[in-house]
Amino acid sequence: MSETGHNHPHEEPRDKRSPWASRIRAIEELLEERGVLSREEVEAQVEYMEARTYQNGARLVARAWVDPGFKERLLSDTKAAAAELGVDASGTIEFATVENTDEVHNVIVCTLCSCYPRAILGRPPDWYKSFAYRSRVVAEPREVLREFGLELPENRRIAVHDSSADLRYLVLPQRPEGTEGMSEDELAALVTRDSLIGTDVPHAAREANRV
Amino acid sequence: MIRPAAGARFAPGDPVQVRDIEKEGHVRTPDYTKGKPGWIAEVLGAFPNPEGLAYGGDGLPDMPLYKVGFRQADLWEGYGGPPEDALFIDIYEHWLEPGEHGGEEKRP
Numbered sequence: 001m002s003e004t005g006h007n008h009p010h011e012e013p014r015d016k017r018s019p020w021a022s023r024i025r026a027i028e029e030l031l032e033e034r035g036v037l038s039r040e041e042v043e044a045q046v047e048y049m050e051a052r053t054y055q056n057g058a059r060l061v062a063r064a065w066v067d068p069g070f071k072e073r074l075l076s077d078t079k080a081a082a083a084e085l086g087v088d089a090s091g092t093i094e095f096a097t098v099e100n101t102d103e104v105h106n107v108i109v110c111t112l113c114s115c116y117p118r119a120i121l122g123r124p125p126d127w128y129k130s131f132a133y134r135s136r137v138v139a140e141p142r143e144v145l146r147e148f149g150l151e152l153p154e155n156r157r158i159a160v161h162d163s164s165a166d167l168r169y170l171v172l173p174q175r176p177e178g179t180e181g182m183s184e185d186e187l188a189a190l191v192t193r194d195s196l197i198g199t200d201v202p203h204a205a206r207e208a209n210r211v
Numbered sequence: 212m213i214r215p216a217a218g219a220r221f222a223p224g225d226p227v228q229v230r231d232i233e234k235e236g237h238v239r240t241p242d243y244t245k246g247k248p249g250w251i252a253e254v255l256g257a258f259p260n261p262e263g264l265a266y267g268g269d270g271l272p273d274m275p276l277y278k279v280g281f282r283q284a285d286l287w288e289g290y291g292g293p294p295e296d297a298l299f300i301d302i303y304e305h306w307l308e309p310g311e312h313g314g315e316e317k318r319p
Contacts, residue, residue, distance in 0.1 A: 094213045094214070094255075094256075096213070104319075111241050111243070112239060112241055138243065138286075138298060139243075139286075139287050139290075140291065140292075141283075141292070141296070142291070142292050142296075143291075154293075157293060157295035157296055157297070157319055158283075158292065158296045158297070159296075159297050159298070159299060159319070160283075160296075160297070160298040160299070161298075161299050161300070162241065162298065162299070162300040162301075163301070164239045164240070164241060164300050164301050164302070165239050165258070165261070165276055165301035165302070165303065166255075166258045166261075166276060166301065167213070167255060167278075167301055
């Protein structure tokens with residue numbers, strides 16, 4: 001099967017493609033040719049991933065901030081809590097949420113590859129997959145967080161979570177001070193993608209800047 | 212616990228050590244943990260063994276999976292942060308052996 005009959009709407013012409021994209025496309029064509037995967041299955045998976053963004057995580061966090069019962073369920077059964085908000089993370093992968101407190105700040109990494117709670121948050125940022133982040137955040141987390149602009153209080157301990165196996169981790173950040181009167185939607189807007197990984201924390205001022 | 216893990220060899224709080232062996236294939240135990248002392252933070256449940264699953268096998272029998280905690284200072288020589296800093300990683304049972312008791316008071 002030649003690729004001339006294909007339509008890849010998200011893609012640049014063949015002569016402008018990177019070597020990586022060419023390689024992926026060649027593998028994809030072989031898988032199709034051998035009947036391992038169909039074009040429809042590939043497109044369904046692309047759509048599945050593109051329908052998910054970190055804003056799902058922001059909604060989970062905002063709900064947990066306003067509803068203590070939901071927070072308990074999020075921490076004890078993330079998959080079920082996500083389903084309550086209409087986020088379907090069903091499948092063989094399990095999820096866990098780790099809570100930031102005055103005592104501990106959590107940060108997530110996958111040193112072996114790029115494990116990430118994709119069924120909830122979609123695709124990870126590129127830096128999450130970089131060798132620099134994966135190798136450094138386990139060994140010198142405070143320096144790495146500082147480079148992200150996150151300076152933690154001296155007495156705050158760090159817990160790094162290396163998601164190496166069957167669980168994918170999300171961080172439940174602390175609700176910023178000065179957000180007492182905010183609605184759940186306003187709170188969700190404070191939650192950044194990186195704060196769900198632990199390389200950032202939500203700030204009340206961000207919303208103020210946007211208004 | 213996320214899934215049942217009947218017959219799990221270790222319980223929360225147990226001291227463990229990651230086996231320091233070389234193994235080819237789809238191994239989910241990173242080198243930086245090998246030979247290092249830690250503790251069982253949580254029994255996560257039994258999961259198909261990725262070392263077989265990755266090559267078209269069924270991964271059976273399911274293998275107990277644990278969240279294992281390490282003091283950062285035990286992982287990295289000359290670690291610059293406070294002694295309470297910790298790292299948690301999920302490790303399958305066949306990669307763990309009983310550790311020596313001691314140092315529990317230093318766990319975060």
